Amino acid sequence: MSAPVSSATPPFLPFTRPTIDDATIAGVAEVLRSGWITSGPQVKAFEAKLSEHCGGRPVRAFNSGTCTMEIALRIAGVGPGDEVITTPLTWVATSNVVLEVGARPVFVDIDPVTRLIDLDRAAAAITPATRAIIPVDLSGLPVDRDRLYALAQKHRLRVVEDAAQSFGSTWKGKRIGACGDFVSFSFHANKNITTVEGGCLVLNDEREAKLAEQYRLQGVMRSGQDGMEVELVGGKFNLTDVAARVGLGQLPHLTEFTTKRHELARAYFEAFAATPARALGLRLPVEDFAHTNWHMFQVVLPEERLTIKRADVMAKLQAAGIATGVHYPAIHLFALYRRLGWKDGDFPHAEYAGRNILTLPLFPTMTRADVARVVDTLVAILQAHQQS
Numbered sequence: 207m208s209a210p211v212s213s214a215t216p217p218f219l220p221f222t223r224p225t226i227d228d229a230t231i232a233g234v235a236e237v238l239r240s241g242w243i244t245s246g247p248q249v250k251a252f253e254a255k256l257s258e259h260c261g262g263r264p265v266r267a268f269n270s271g272t273c274t275m276e277i278a279l280r281i282a283g284v285g286p287g288d289e290v291i292t293t294p295l296t297w298v299a300t301s302n303v304v305l306e307v308g309a310r311p312v313f314v315d316i317d318p319v320t321r322l323i324d325l326d327r328a329a330a331a332i333t334p335a336t337r338a339i340i341p342v343d344l345s346g347l348p349v350d351r352d353r354l355y356a357l358a359q360k361h362r363l364r365v366v367e368d369a370a371q372s373f374g375s376t377w378k379g380k381r382i383g384a385c386g387d388f389v390s391f392s393f394h395a396n397k398n399i400t401t402v403e404g405g406c407l408v409l410n411d412e413r414e415a416k417l418a419e420q421y422r423l424q425g426v427m428r429s430g431q432d433g434m435e436v437e438l439v440g441g442k443f444n445l446t447d448v449a450a451r452v453g454l455g456q457l458p459h460l461t462e463f464t465t466k467r468h469e470l471a472r473a474y475f476e477a478f479a480a481t482p483a484r485a486l487g488l489r490l491p492v493e494d495f496a497h498t499n500w501h502m503f504q505v506v507l508p509e510e511r512l513t514i515k516r517a518d519v520m521a522k523l524q525a526a527g528i529a530t531g532v533h534y535p536a537i538h539l540f541a542l543y544r545r546l547g548w549k550d551g552d553f554p555h556a557e558y559a560g561r562n563i564l565t566l567p568l569f570p571t572m573t574r575a576d577v578a579r580v581v582d583t584l585v586a587i588l589q590a591h592q593q594s
């Protein structure tokens with residue numbers, strides 16, 4: 207006998223969940239039966255659709271949104287002795303790729319309101335060794351592309367946009383990916399569009415696209431019936447046809463997913479406005495409905511006003527059937543980066559956010575009732591744990 211379940215018990219709410227339709231699942235089965243399951247016609251078709259999305263620019267698909275950034279840096283010729291400016295408030299992949307190519311990451315603090323790289327600080331961090339900048343569109347909110355490219359042009363820097371979270375976002379009406387220098391997207395399971403694991407890189411021309419193909423698969427170049435040449439060290443970064451078929455099934459839903467995310471984000475703002483959340487010191491994200499794809503809805507807890515830490519808040523939400531996430535701890539305080547010289551106090555805004563940022567549930571199949579439950583539960587926890 208199973209335990210009796212009260213009809214009042216709400217189902218457990220994950221913080222994100224992919225939406226994959228039956229036609230896509232059937233399409234994956236077809237690919238599996240077709241006899242060609244690794245990189246082939248589905249990858250080619252997916253790349254063509256991605257290129258269409260990106261205003262006709264060359265796009266190549268990969269098995270992550272990490273290798274894409276590493277490859278962009280290699281194509282740009284970034285290596286030992288070079289500096290690359292980026293934010294400490296991002297997934298650690300963003301700076302790991304800089305180390306991977308032998309260059310040095312240079313972190314600059316975030317703007318505490320947008321939580322994105324502070325471009326004034328980025329400008330101040332430029333040295334003769336600076337070769338590139340990796341801006342990150344955290345939660346899908348785009349870094350100011352006008353100011354970013356003005357800075358890059360002035361100092362002749364390459365840009366690798368870490369747009370892992372901003373597929374479907376726009377800058378002044380243009381899609382992220384349709385303009386700029388290198389643009390890297392991720393199709394990890396948690397991103398707005400998924401291939402289970404995967405990513406793509408938007409390039410500037412066919413020469414870069416050819417190089418990307420070489421770095422993608424062992425440096426191999428094929429020609430004629432049986433020709434093969436290898437001129438550089440490539441890796442093993444190709445996307446499978448199975449994964450590409452998932453991506454092809456996701457793309458037609460992009461607008462619908464983004465619209466749903468916008469609705470839910472609006473519902474969050476409305477629900478929070480009806481509570482004392484702001485008076486309690488809770489920091490909400492920028493109320494942007496022009497640019498972001500609302501990849502995440504993140505709040506920052508007011509640690510100086512609470513008697514409990516983020517981990518306890520998360521545990522209490524979990525006990526109430528609500529999952530939350532942390533995106534992300536400040537990178538420069540990881541052991542690997544401390545060994546390279548960074549320490550507590552280097553980037554106060556990123557550190558505060560790293561300790562207190564909390565990702566609330568947001569995904570297309572969520573409901574407004576779910577949003578209300580999250581807000582009410584979180585605000586009740588904050589009210590019950592105020593410093594006197």
Ligand SMILES: *Cc1c(COP(=O)(O)O)cnc(C)c1O
Pocket residue numbers: 269270271272273296297299300342368370371392393394403404405
């Ligand atoms: C997801 C993500 C990545 C890496 O993407 P993978 O596909 O998981 O390799 C890089 N940067 C940011 C900001 C991300 O969110």
